Amino acid sequence: MTESAAKVNLLGLSPKQLESFFDEMGEKRFRATQVLKWIHQLGASSFDEMTNISKALRAKLAEVAEIREPEIVMEKFSKDGTRKWVIRMDGGSAIEMVLIPDGDRKTLCVSSQVGCSLDCSFCSTGKQGFNRDLSTAEIIGQLRVAIRSFGPFDPSGERRVTNVVFMGMGEPLMNFDNVVAATELMMDDNAYGLSKRRVTLSTSGVVPALDRLREVSDVSLAVSLHAPNDELRNELVPINRRYPIDELIAACNRYLQGLNDKRVVTVEYTLIAGVNDQPEHARQLVKVLRKLPCKLNLIPFNPFPNSGYSRPSEEAIQAFKQIMLSSHILTTVRRTRGDDVDAACGQLVGQVMDRTRRSQKYIAVVQEEPVQGKSQSI
Ligand code: SAH
Numbered sequence: 001m002t003e004s005a006a007k008v009n010l011l012g013l014s015p016k017q018l019e020s021f022f023d024e025m026g027e028k029r030f031r032a033t034q035v036l037k038w039i040h041q042l043g044a045s046s047f048d049e050m051t052n053i054s055k056a057l058r059a060k061l062a063e064v065a066e067i068r069e070p071e072i073v074m075e076k077f078s079k080d081g082t083r084k085w086v087i088r089m090d091g092g093s094a095i096e097m098v099l100i101p102d103g104d105r106k107t108l109c110v111s112s113q114v115g116c117s118l119d120c121s122f123c124s125t126g127k128q129g130f131n132r133d134l135s136t137a138e139i140i141g142q143l144r145v146a147i148r149s150f151g152p153f154d155p156s157g158e159r160r161v162t163n164v165v166f167m168g169m170g171e172p173l174m175n176f177d178n179v180v181a182a183t184e185l186m187m188d189d190n191a192y193g194l195s196k197r198r199v200t201l202s203t204s205g206v207v208p209a210l211d212r213l214r215e216v217s218d219v220s221l222a223v224s225l226h227a228p229n230d231e232l233r234n235e236l237v238p239i240n241r242r243y244p245i246d247e248l249i250a251a252c253n254r255y256l257q258g259l260n261d262k263r264v265v266t267v268e269y270t271l272i273a274g275v276n277d278q279p280e281h282a283r284q285l286v287k288v289l290r291k292l293p294c295k296l297n298l299i300p301f302n303p304f305p306n307s308g309y310s311r312p313s314e315e316a317i318q319a320f321k322q323i324m325l326s327s328h329i330l331t332t333v334r335r336t337r338g339d340d341v342d343a344a345c346g347q348l349v350g351q352v353m354d355r356t357r358r359s360q361k362y363i364a365v366v367q368e369e370p371v372q373g374k375s376q377s378i
């Protein structure tokens with residue numbers, strides 16, 4: 001017999017997968033609940049800690065399984081409470097993760113892929129090209145790291161992370177199975193127990209995957225629109241050429257119909273100076289959003305080197321917002337947080353060791369010309 005293959009990382013098994021794992025070992029299914037609680041509520045990293053499990057079973061588990069979390073490469077805590085990490089994944093790639101406090105809320109922004117293949121024109125992650133999908137363990141590992149940054153796990157204490165949004169690097173619907181399994185753990189009462197209103201998946205609009213999601217999940221939904229017409233959206237969000245705005249809005253409505261509550265879709269709209277921030281764009285956007293129960297989140301563009309875009313003035317942002325509000329569209333403006341740790345949305349570039357040629361070229365350009373071309377007005 002050859003030496004055993006890689007051990008199963010239990011951190012990444014959904015509640016159902018963990019039950020099957022114990023089934024296959026010839027063990028009772030309730031073990032899954034016990035182990036789930038140890039790993040996700042009590043933060044266990046070894047089987048030795050699992051005192052309500054027999055020594056014999058713990059030894060058996062240690063032979064075939066492990067609880068392995070990604071390694072923290074860098075940790076920065078900002079004065080405004082924002083926390084940012086760079087985390088090393090298996091194989092050496094790194095991703096960034098941000099925790100943003102807001103009143104009683106602490107929202108963790110997680111990544112689902114290293115890089116992204118969808119190439120939105122204003123997104124620094126898109127500019128890096130695609131490296132690989134994150135495993136479920138690597139996604140859940142981000143949540144564990146954030147929770148532990150407040151001290152040892154304490155299930156009876158205050159929630160340290162109250163909300164999770166998939167708004168870091170990557171397109172979550174392009175890593176469907178791993179992301180769905182991660183959301184199941186986030187929402188399971190024996191694991192993190194977050195309500196479905198507090199776990200939000202953000203997508204740029206992969207319509208067939210959105211329809212699949214409806215069949216298997218009731219996670220909350222955010223959609224990155226960024227343009228009120230197909231011509232402009234084709235340019236900013238290239239996947240629009242495959243799934244245009246009307247199809248995306250129809251898929252969002254189907255998703256909402258599948259939820260048996262009154263949730264709405266969060267529509268994200270990154271405001272870029274001179275590109276999509278004019279009153280005419282706002283008026284067109286009102287017409288589009290009339291077709292979908294939603295709230296609108298305006299995100300002032302976060303500049304990054306060589307993006308070729310810039311952030312609109314505060315007046316332009318407010319004028320856009322006013323047009324939406326006067327048309328009775330619930331609208332908020334996302335404020336940049338954690339600037340002192342470089343953690344603002346859209347800056348999740350990280351020290352990603354992307355292996356695609358295109359990205360190496362891009363990173364090289366960034367290193368050579370860190371300032372030039374940053375705020376070119378259009
Ligand atoms: N791929 C998913 C989730 C990750 S991006 C998606 O596109 O929805 C999370 C949000 O940040 C998206 O709405 C995205 O469009 C926005 N974003 C990306 N780059 C940005 C930038 N430079 N400035 C402001 N928002 C940005």
Ligand code: SF4
Pocket residue numbers: 116117118119120123124125126127168169170171204224
């Ligand atoms: Fe990918 Fe989202 Fe960035 Fe578009 S905005 S490139 S989908 S991460």
